[in-house]
Amino acid sequence: MFDSNFALHSFPKILSVAPTTIVLSIIATILGFILAVLIVIVRERNVKILAPIAALYVSFIRGTPIIVQMYVVYYGLPQLLVALKHAGLDTSTNGLPAMLIAILAYSFNASANISESIRSAYHSVDHRQYEAAVTVGMTPTRAMTRIVIPQLVANFIPNFANLFIDLIKDTAIVYNIGIVEIMAKANILSSIGFKYLETYLDALIIYIVICWIFAKLFQVGEAIDRYHTFHTQDSI
Amino acid sequence: MLLELKNLKKTFKNNHVLKGIDLAVKEGEVIAIIGPSGSGKTTMLRNINFLETADAGTMTLRQKRIDMAAPTQEQVLWTRRHMAMVFQNYNLFKNKTALENISEGLIFGQNKSKEEAETLASRALDQVDLLDKKDFYPSQLSGGQQQRIGIARATVLNPDIVLFDEPTSALDPELVGTVLRDMKRLAERGQTMIVVTHQMAFARDVADRVIFFADGQIIEQGSADDVFDHPQHERTQRFLSAIAEDY
Numbered sequence: 001m002f003d004s005n006f007a008l009h010s011f012p013k014i015l016s017v018a019p020t021t022i023v024l025s026i027i028a029t030i031l032g033f034i035l036a037v038l039i040v041i042v043r044e045r046n047v048k049i050l051a052p053i054a055a056l057y058v059s060f061i062r063g064t065p066i067i068v069q070m071y072v073v074y075y076g077l078p079q080l081l082v083a084l085k086h087a088g089l090d091t092s093t094n095g096l097p098a099m100l101i102a103i104l105a106y107s108f109n110a111s112a113n114i115s116e117s118i119r120s121a122y123h124s125v126d127h128r129q130y131e132a133a134v135t136v137g138m139t140p141t142r143a144m145t146r147i148v149i150p151q152l153v154a155n156f157i158p159n160f161a162n163l164f165i166d167l168i169k170d171t172a173i174v175y176n177i178g179i180v181e182i183m184a185k186a187n188i189l190s191s192i193g194f195k196y197l198e199t200y201l202d203a204l205i206i207y208i209v210i211c212w213i214f215a216k217l218f219q220v221g222e223a224i225d226r227y228h229t230f231h232t233q234d235s236i
Numbered sequence: 237m238l239l240e241l242k243n244l245k246k247t248f249k250n251n252h253v254l255k256g257i258d259l260a261v262k263e264g265e266v267i268a269i270i271g272p273s274g275s276g277k278t279t280m281l282r283n284i285n286f287l288e289t290a291d292a293g294t295m296t297l298r299q300k301r302i303d304m305a306a307p308t309q310e311q312v313l314w315t316r317r318h319m320a321m322v323f324q325n326y327n328l329f330k331n332k333t334a335l336e337n338i339s340e341g342l343i344f345g346q347n348k349s350k351e352e353a354e355t356l357a358s359r360a361l362d363q364v365d366l367l368d369k370k371d372f373y374p375s376q377l378s379g380g381q382q383q384r385i386g387i388a389r390a391t392v393l394n395p396d397i398v399l400f401d402e403p404t405s406a407l408d409p410e411l412v413g414t415v416l417r418d419m420k421r422l423a424e425r426g427q428t429m430i431v432v433t434h435q436m437a438f439a440r441d442v443a444d445r446v447i448f449f450a451d452g453q454i455i456e457q458g459s460a461d462d463v464f465d466h467p468q469h470e471r472t473q474r475f476l477s478a479i480a481e482d483y
Contacts, residue, residue: 131287132327132386136393137317137345146344147329154331229331230373 007198010189014202018210020099020181025168028103032110039115044122054115061112066105067173073105074098074177102174106167113163121156122148154222154229161218165211172207182206237296238263238428239284239397244293244304246279246452253279254290255452261397264426268439268460271449272475277432278324280449281399284430285321286312298396317345320390324402326382328374328389334361335370338389346393360392361385364418380411384418391422398422400431404438436479440464448472 039058042050061069078096125148133143175184186199193199237260244257253276261267269277282288283304284295290304297318302311320341328337335357342353361367364384374382383403390398403419404412416438423429423442433439439446439460446463448456448471456463456472467473 126327126330128323128325128327129329132321132323132389133329133340135285135287135316135319135321136341136389137313138341139313142344146340147331150331 003193003195003198006193006195007202010186010193010199011202011205013189014182014185014199015206017181017185018206020179021168021171022210024099024102024106024171024174024179024181025164028106029110029114029164029167031103031107032114035107035111036114036118039111040118040122043115043119058112058115061109062116066109066170067176069109070102070105070174070177073108074101077101077104098174098178101177102171102179106171109170110163110167113166114160117159117163118152118156121152121159124155125151150229154226157218157222157225161215161222164218165214168211168214169207172203237261238265238298240296241284241304242294242296244280244283244295245291246276246283246288247291253452254283257293257452257454259447259454261428261430263396264428265444266423266427266429266442267431267445267447268443269430269432269447269449270434270436270439270463270475271455275449276452277449278401281321281401281430281432284315285319285399286315317393318396319399320393320395320397321399321401322383322386322390322403324405326374326379326386326406328382328385330374333371333373334366334377334385337374337385338392341389341393356392357388360388363391363421364388378411379407380414383407383411383415387415387418387422391427397428397430400429400433402432402434404433404435434479436464448475450475 039054041047042054045051081096129147129151130143133147134140138146171181172183174181175187180188182203186203190196190199239259239261241257241259244254244259245252246254257276257280259280269280271277279288283290283293286304286307289307293304295302295304295315297315300311300314302315307315329340332340335354338357338360339350339353342348342356343350348356358367358370361370364387366381366384366388369377369381369385374385377385383406387398387403400419404415407415412435416435419429419431419438420442431439431443441460443460445457446460447454448463448467448469450471456467456469463472464476467476
């Protein structure tokens with residue numbers, strides 16, 4: 001039978017590791033975003049050699065499950081460091097924290113998805129506005145910062161919000177490499193009490209609340225940005 | 237001469253769009269360029285403003301000679317600050333109000349203060365009778381209103397030449413008149429203009445010189461009366477008879 005007492009007692013314990021999920025998601029998204037901007041610049045400017053590599057990287061990441069990517073980084077990174085050490089570089093292979101590996105794996109994953117989202121937002125801004133901006137005497141950089149990028153950002157935020165919330169949910173598998181976050185804690189507690197539904201329901205509620213809060217935050221952010229970009233109040 | 241083009245050539249993937257154009261424009265002159273679609277009219281305007289880079293040709297603007305195939309960034313910026321362009325699809329900045337659309341170029345292209353730019357922009361809006369729409373966004377305006385703001389955005393910069401790329405082609409017929417009226421007012425104020433247009437009545441009425449363009453070349457040019465009433469070339473005659481009801 002469902003043990004509501006066990007569920008109630010487990011809830012604060014599971015909630016206590018929620019910051020791990022949130023911190024991992026935020027840091028991975030920030031690093032992923034920085035990498036994504038570089039990918040977009042390389043691809044949109046069609047930089048020789050780098051552009052096809054970036055395209056291959058994006059298609060590779062988007063075409064493989066994140067759990068596989070995480071294992072590749074988890075087992076591959078220490079070996080890479082060993083190889084670098086043999087090659088004479090001063091790299092330490094001891095005690096590479098699982099959190100760092102997870103952050104790297106999720107940053108790579110986020111970078112590919114975010115870069116595609118930025119590109120789609122960029123392409124949805126009518127390029128002829130850029131042409132008009134340079135014909136009134138703006139420099140190309142100024143035309144981008146005054147005209148193109150503000151519209152790009154407005155187009156990008158809703159997609160970005162979705163990607164971020166997906167990433168939060170995707171972190172539920174990092175317990176596989178030993179990080180204790182919401183899902184890991186639920187697993188641990190359930191195996192102690194042999195009560196599974198109770199802890200997983202706790203985890204479910206916590207994920208829903210976290211995702212809902214971030215969805216609301218993005219909604220407000222989007223409304224504020226649209227107001228500043230287009231001064232329309234329809235979304236507020 | 238205010239502007240002189242020599243041997244302007246442009247090719248897109250084996251398609252010779254401009255086959256060596258020579259054109260001289262005097263100060264205050266209004267030139268209408270007519271011709272069939274795909275004859276290179278728009279490409280010529282885009283090359284003059286460096287939205288495309290030519291394969292060959294030189295441009296002399298205010299005695300400054302520029303290699304059109306290899307302009308420096310400075311030359312591109314200098315040219316654009318002496319010219320302005322009005323586009324077929326208006327190309328207004330969607331994230332800016334009518335007033336900001338006009339003042340942006342003054343502030344960020346000509347380094348004017350925000351106050352001065354807004355005063356000039358308001359005056360320009362007034363000249364196209366749209367001052368009451370100054371806080372409207374492009375999406376809140378009709379095509380005709382957007383195009384008149386496009387004209388104000390170009391002329392407020394006090395350019396030596398305004399290039400018009402089929403400014404009425406995207407408009408509903410009932411909105412064409414107001415745009416043409418604003419262009420006519422501009423011509424009467426002595427503004428040098430190169431107008432690519434399908435509005436033969438406008439070309440006849442306002443242009444000092446009409447140029448017939450076909451297959452990337454200037455086939456014939458002269459006064460409106462010469463070109464429309466006594467076309468010399470068979471190609472011009474065919475074009476004019478095909479669109480006879482328009483003028």
